[in-house]
Amino acid sequence: MLFFITVYAAIQFSFLPADTIKTKAALGKKLFGEKILSKDSSISCASCHIPEFGFSDTVAFSKGVYGKLTKRNTPSVLNMKNRPYFFWDARAATLEQQALMPIANPDEMGLPIKEAVKRLTTNPFYKKTFLKIFGTAPNPQNLSEAFAAFEKTLETGESKFDLSVDDKVQLTEQEEKGRQLFISDKTHCFDCHRGEDFTNDDFKNIGLYDGYEPNDKGRFSITKDSSDLGKFKTPGLRNIAITAPYMHDGRFKTLEEVVEFYNSTTHFVANPINIDKDLAVPLRLSKQDKEALVSFLKTLTDKRYVR
Ligand code: HEC
Ligand code: HEC
Numbered sequence: 001m002l003f004f005i006t007v008y009a010a011i012q013f014s015f016l017p018a019d020t021i022k023t024k025a026a027l028g029k030k031l032f033g034e035k036i037l038s039k040d041s042s043i044s045c046a047s048c049h050i051p052e053f054g055f056s057d058t059v060a061f062s063k064g065v066y067g068k069l070t071k072r073n074t075p076s077v078l079n080m081k082n083r084p085y086f087f088w089d090a091r092a093a094t095l096e097q098q099a100l101m102p103i104a105n106p107d108e109m110g111l112p113i114k115e116a117v118k119r120l121t122t123n124p125f126y127k128k129t130f131l132k133i134f135g136t137a138p139n140p141q142n143l144s145e146a147f148a149a150f151e152k153t154l155e156t157g158e159s160k161f162d163l164s165v166d167d168k169v170q171l172t173e174q175e176e177k178g179r180q181l182f183i184s185d186k187t188h189c190f191d192c193h194r195g196e197d198f199t200n201d202d203f204k205n206i207g208l209y210d211g212y213e214p215n216d217k218g219r220f221s222i223t224k225d226s227s228d229l230g231k232f233k234t235p236g237l238r239n240i241a242i243t244a245p246y247m248h249d250g251r252f253k254t255l256e257e258v259v260e261f262y263n264s265t266t267h268f269v270a271n272p273i274n275i276d277k278d279l280a281v282p283l284r285l286s287k288q289d290k291e292a293l294v295s296f297l298k299t300l301t302d303k304r305y306v307r
Contacts (some may be wrong), residue, residue, distance in 0.1 A: 003152055023133050023188050024146050024150075025149040025150045025152070027130075027133060027146045027150075028147045028150025028151070029086050029153075031150070032046050032049075032150055033045070033046045034146065035067035036119050036120075036123070037045075037103050037109055037111060037116050037120075038103070038108075038110060039065045039110035039256070040092060040110075042065060043065055043109055045095045045102065047063070048063075048064075049077050051075070052242075052305075054076040054240075054243040054305055055077040055305075056073075056076040056077075056242075056243040057073070058245075059245070059250065060099060060174055061250065062074045062120025064107045064108040064109065065111070068108075068110075068305075070107055071216070072088050072216065072247055073245065073246075073248055075088070075235060076093035076235075076238075076239060076243045077154060077238075078150050078154045078156050078302075079154070079197045079236050080095060080152070080154065081154075081155055082196070083199075083236075084096040085201070085233070087215050087233075088216075088218065088233055088248045089218055089219050089221055089232065089233070090219065090222065090233055091222050095148035095151050095152065096144040096145060097144070097146070097149045099144040099148055100143065117138050117140060123291065124286045127217050130142055133146075139246050139298065141226060143172075156238050156239055156302035157302065158302050158303070158304060159238065159303075160175075160217075160300075161300050170293070171299060174291065174292050174295045175296050177295075178291075179296045181292055182296055186283065186285075187285070187293070188279070189262075189282055191238050191278055192234045192276075192278075197236035197237075198237035198238060199234045199237070202255045203228065203232060203233055203277050204231055204276045205218070205231045205232075205273065205274040205276060206279055207261075207275050207279060208232075208247055208249070209229065209230025209273065214267065216248060227274060228274075230275075230300050231274060232248045232305075236302050237297060237300055238306060239300060240255065241255065241300070241301045242301055242305070244305045246258050255297050256290070259285070259294055260290065261281075262279070262283060263283045263284075264282075266300060269279065
């Protein structure tokens with residue numbers, strides 16, 4: 001079986017012109033589903049970043065090698081091309097830099113990069129393919145380059161929302177009401193979830209952090225600056241309907257719960273640290289308002305990524 005897969009892959013790649021972004025991305029796509037890059041050959045990137053679910057996971061914490069659990073919720077890797085940093089706390093500056101971290105992470109793939117490179121080099125298909133595409137055998141640089149090239153192809157722009165902007169379809173009355181609420185001063189959603197991918201690429205504390213251990217301290221864990229306590233990256237909202245559960249700890253299972261969280265202010269009383277001031281006023285949304293917001297969020301799904 002393995003033999004046939006290897007031969008099939010070799011044929012597939014032999015038709016591709018060498019040294020183009022496309023061939024690198026095709027190799028990156030194959031590597032994204034490659035389990036030999038994990039210690040016990042049981043986990044690939046796609047085990048947690050599941051393509052059918054917007055390249056995210058369906059559980060709060062994902063399973064890595066030997067059943068270990070991740071410490072944060074697995075984010076979608078769609079629409080990463082224009083992000084200025086990666087991870088909930090922005091500890092990686094580029095996709096290239098990011099790509100090798102999950103391989104070495106003991107909770108994720110648990111394989112030292114040296115060993116990963118060795119496994120690829122001793123695999124005839126990979127050795128040949130890397131040589132053809134990069135002119136060198138597998139190494140940490142070209143491995144991360146291949147992953148990044150693939151991830152940069154994962155851009156979504158054909159959601160119902162996008163089509164409505166191009167006047168190709170019309171939003172329903174409820175979706176349109178939700179859109180207006182989303183960009184209004186009543187909700188402030190758009191202040192943070194703005195731009196093409198619905199993120200300001202900034203860090204905010206929206207009140208999930210209660211200031212005590214064992215809570216995740218977010219951006220603070222990298223900067224050690226107390227003004228960063230409890231701040232996390234603003235996630236983009238494209239394909240949000242298919243990437244549940246939500247937030248850095250996956251605490252909300254549905255979009256309804258997320259909207260209810262923003263609507264209630266009880267958490268602000270308990271969480272006084274660095275909370276964004278826009279969120280410190282009650283939204284006072286009616287049941288219809290909340291339903292409309294959720295309907296709007298559901299228009300952001302690019303169906304090409306739902307199978
Ligand atoms: C065991 C599950 C798991 C595996 C395997 C895994 N990831 Fe992740 N990934 C996560 C989690 C959890 C995070 C968030 C971690 C954090 O922010 O601290 C993440 C974050 C990311 C991000 C940043 C996304 C963002 O919004 O900033 C990218 C890109 C990414 N992973 C790509 C990959 C690639 C490439 C691989 C394979 C080499 C991979 N991941 C393997 C769970 C996983
Ligand atoms: C002050 C900035 C800010 C405002 C205003 C804001 N958000 Fe967020 N949003 C964030 C941040 C930061 C996170 C991630 C928080 C975390 O996990 O700790 C987030 C997370 C989310 C998520 C979950 C994303 C995921 O992938 O898990 C959804 C959905 C969401 N927001 C929708 C909304 C809606 C709807 C509104 C308006 C009612 C809104 N947001 C207002 C900053 C903001």
